Amino acid sequence: MDMKIKDELSSRMKCTQCSLFTKCMPQGLNVNEMTDIDALVTQRVKVKRGMSLFRQSSQFNSMYVVRTGYFKTVISNENGSDQVLGFYTRSDYLGFGSVLNEGHNCSAYALEDSEVCIIPYLKVDEIAKTIKNLQAHIRKLLSKEIARENFEMLSLGSVKAEGRIAIFLLNLSARHYERGYSRTDLNLSMSRQDIASFLGLTHETVTRGLSKFIKDGIILVDNRRIVIVDHDMLDLVINRENS
Amino acid sequence: MDMKIKDELSSRMKCTQCSLFTKCMPQGLNVNEMTDIDALVTQRVKVKRGMSLFRQSSQFNSMYVVRTGYFKTVISNENGSDQVLGFYTRSDYLGFGSVLNEGHNCSAYALEDSEVCIIPYLKVDEIAKTIKNLQAHIRKLLSKEIARENFEMLSLGSVKAEGRIAIFLLNLSARHYERGYSRTDLNLSMSRQDIASFLGLTHETVTRGLSKFIKDGIILVDNRRIVIVDHDMLDLVINRENS
């Protein structure tokens, strides 16, 4: 791993006392199970902007939950061409598309200075014996990841450039809102190039799309800061092409 | 469910005696665990061509393994536009991108008269208590599904029409070969339109791509039957655009 700083969990770092607990772990646990959960996360790690949390093909030992900051996952093929698979922030799980003994199938890079909790994979089976819901919880998380990608594939197949950008902005807005941030005022951590790669476009096309939205009075843009003036219009952009 | 015929499992239908056992279930089980596995699959179901195995938004109760035949999964959005997500044949798992209580996130249709084994979701947790490897096995299957979709997303993002078609043919070839069929002689169960939707293209573009491959001496085509004359050339098609 590329990380410099590792913090052993002190008592104040228990999962059960973490502000993300309800988003991160299964619900309806009893006291004993809570204690087991606290044993699950052994470390937190800080990752500087631009550094990788894990790399494609490296050994898969752990799953991660983002505490603070922002990550992108990237998959590379043998020709060196990259594709951004997704963006991850507070309370998102990372490193799920990977299997023990087969290594990570993508790399994860920090887009800002970030911090993650580490869940050693081997502990999951161990602790799941005593916690009934944990296995189902993990299956649910895996399923969600698949469902998310299904949705992306649907979008990329049939929707054109401006529609994809609109989808991206609305998703981002919704995700920020879920986390208690503004629904209209977005500070992007990712570059135009990252967005473009994620959406299967070029960075010029992303810029042009955003410029068009500005001209139409749908958003305001100041470099990485984007204000959504009219959510409904963004919805219309998506559907207008999909007729 | 849309299926007409349901067969209760007779003794000769035990998982442990099934020709697909090694592909379908975890390895290294002892005798008792084998018995438990046999209790996992309660039914087989035949699905006629064109019929659905499950439908988007319908309740999720079971996972499926294809015994014979061919399926496609399709996701629809509110505008009625569809997208083919994947194709599934012998020993493939189906219905994994779905979670208990949240319903299936896509529909599955039989492309030929087919037969599947049904694994009731609730039994999984129950039996997993006694079989150590089953949970890990399922997580592995889920991870593979995610990895597969990651790969698709990579392809769809950066590769052009002919390259996508080449990837599709090579995948199909490899999957058939894994199952003991010819690597060069493919009998497609899906229409050009299905392939097009899966690859994010139109059916005309798929046809044109195949015609180009014929002209270049890479494949032979007779309607749904395709013979791959030169695998290496297909590889070159992919890379030539990706430079």
Add this chain to the structure above:
DNA sequence: CGGGCCATTGACATCCATCAAAGCGTGTGG
């Protein structure tokens, strides 16, 4: 202050979706 990455805009080329038409294959009903 300077260098390098990022963002924006324009001109142009190209790939592919769209529209159209015709041939072919398959399944069904008379």
Add this chain to the structure above:
DNA sequence: CCACACGCTTTGATGGATGTCAATGGCCCG
């Protein structure tokens, strides 16, 4: 068993969306 109808496949012509190449200016960080 044949005929017909419908859907699937193929091919052509055309226009539009978006990738590519290029140039400029801005921002951030060292």
